[in-house]
Structures are given as C-alpha cells and as structure tokens.
C-alpha cells in the first residue's frame with residue numbers, strides 16, 4: 001500500500017438487513033384458533049431474528065423496517081433492541097398497520113398452521129426512497145430474504161435495489177430464499193429471486209424450496225450443485241426437513257448428520273440456523289458455522305419466541321467440536 005492509498009475503512013456493521021416486523025399470536029397446544037380464548041404473543045421477523053442472534057454472538061448488526069408509531073411498533077422494536085440490534089435507520093409512520101401472524105402449533109395428525117394478517121401495513125407502503133442506504137450499506141454483508149421480496153412489487157423492488165446497490169458498493173449479499181407459499185407463488189418467487197441469487201455470495205435454500213422456486217430436484221448433492229452452478233454463489237447452504245444440513249462450496253459437498261430434538265416452539269429455528277452459520281462465515285469458517293447453526297437451531301426449539309435468546313457464551317462452541325453427538 002502506498003502513502004497515497006487510503007486504508008480501507010472497516011464497515012460499521014457486520015450484517016445489516018431489512019424486513020417487516022410482526023407480532024405472532026400462538027394458540028396454546030390443544031386449542032383451535034377459531035375457538036380459543038387466549039393466545040401467547042411475541043415479536044417476530046425473520047431478518048431481525050438473524051440480526052438478533054448475531055448481535056448476541058457479539059456482532060454489530062442493523063435491522064431496518066418501517067412500523068407505525070405507537071405501542072405495537074414499540075413492542076416489536078424493544079424485543080430486538082434488547083439484544084443490541086442497531087435501529088438507526090428504522091422508519092416510523094403515524095397511522096398504518098402492524099403486521100400480525102397467528103399460529104396453531106399443530107399436533108399429529110394436524111399440521112401446524114400459520115395465518116398471516118399483514119395486508120395494508122406500514123412496511124408495505126414504504127419504498128426505496130424511504131430508507132437511508134448509506135447507513136444500511138455501511139456493512140460487511142447485507143442479509144435479504146424471499147419473505148420481504150414476497151410482500152408486494154414495491155418490497156420486491158426494495159430487496160432488489162438493496163442487492164444491486166450492495167454489489168455496486170462492494171458489500172456482500174447473503175440471500176435466504178425462505179419461500180412462503182402463503183405469500184406468493186413459486187413462479188413469481190423465481191422471477192424475483194433469481195437475479196438476487198446471482199448476486200449472493202452465500203445462498204440459503206432448502207431442498208424443498210429449490211424444487212418449489214427453481215424447479216431443481218435430485219439428491220441433496222445434486223440440488224446444491226445445480227444451485228451453485230446456476231447462480232455462481234461461493235456457498236450454498238441447504239436443509240431437508242429433519243435431514244442434513246448440507247454445505248456446498250467450490251471445494252466440495254459436506255453433508256452433516258443431525259439428531260431430532262424435542263420441539264417447544266418451532267418458529268425461529270431456521271433463522272437461528274442461518275444466523276449462526278453466517279457467524280461462522282464471517283469468522284472465516286463456514287464449515288464450522290454450519291455446526292454452530294445446527295446447534296443454534298436446536299437451542300431455538302427449546303424456548304418460546306421467534307428470536308432465539310442465549311446467555312453470553314452459551315453458543316461459544318470451540319472450532320472442531322463435534323456438537324451433534
């Protein structure tokens with residue numbers, strides 16, 4: 001480096017992200033939504049869950065959303081603020097709606113059921129021009145998901161802009177396909193997500209989503225290879241219900257073994273997997289990161305809430321530890 005070349009500045013955040021804050025209402029086990037008299041309430045948001053766990057692992061994270069002013073928006077923000085997620089770019093608007101979702105956890109043979117109530121929300125009414133991109137993109141990676149892209153054409157544009165602008169500024173893009181069939185069709189998801197996947201260095205896509213969104217089928221080894229070939233990502237990370245996970249890098253294919261755990265509350269386990277895997281990636285060791293992700297998702301299943309809460313050190317797993325014994 002010559003005297004005239006300025007030192008590259010360290011970005012302010014390790015990860016920044018954008019997505020709709022919500023409130024989940026969960027029916028007690030043994031109750032049906034249409035007859036219940038009580039629900040358990042907690043804040044939710046896939047992207048904020050990822051930032052929130054990373055922040056508990058010592059990373060600097062920023063979450064951007066837009067929420068109505070007042071108690072419901074404050075309720076969501078205080079959850080993620082309590083674990084240290086930065087919110088300097090949060091948009092608050094008078095009026096408008098807060099997104100909600102309702103869940104029946106399901107008991108065999110009834111599957112879990114999610115009912116979204118997220119039309120006409122403040123988040124849906126905001127576009128590219130409402131966000132402070134200089135601050136949002138002062139980051140090593142921007143984390144984007146198919147959930148936010150699925151909401152409206154405008155939110156899809158926001159996600160596309162975030163990815164394009166990140167690449168233009170030399171910021172890495174990490175994409176979680178996170179297909180939600182109740183929000184959009186596989187066909188529409190493919191149209192919107194394909195160009196973003198091509199900009200991503202790390203792509204999270206389950207085996208099921210690879211088929212539903214990109215029409216890719218085969219063994220996990222074949223599916224992850226095809227995803228990597230198609231989009232040129234450095235890494236593809238995949239899961240297959242209770243099997244896997246799988247990591248595909250240019251250096252090879254790595255399947256991991258897993259063991260079932262008791263489920264207290266399911267939402268958030270996928271986000272915790274993604275979050276701790278990214279923690280490994282940012283530490284320069286995604287192969288270990290996938291193991292941390294496996295462990296984090298198991299911890300997520302042990303307690304209620306979409307955000308996984310850990311004490312300092314609880315997920316500090318030494319490199320090389322076989323945590324899935």
Ligand SMILES: O=C(O)C(=O)C[C@H](O)[C@H](O)COP(=O)(O)O
Pocket residue numbers: 022044045046047049147180266267268269270271272306
């Ligand atoms: O569905 C949405 O729109 C949400 O953002 C709500 C939830 O917080 C995440 O979906 C949890 O996701 P998993 O970790 O995959 O269970």
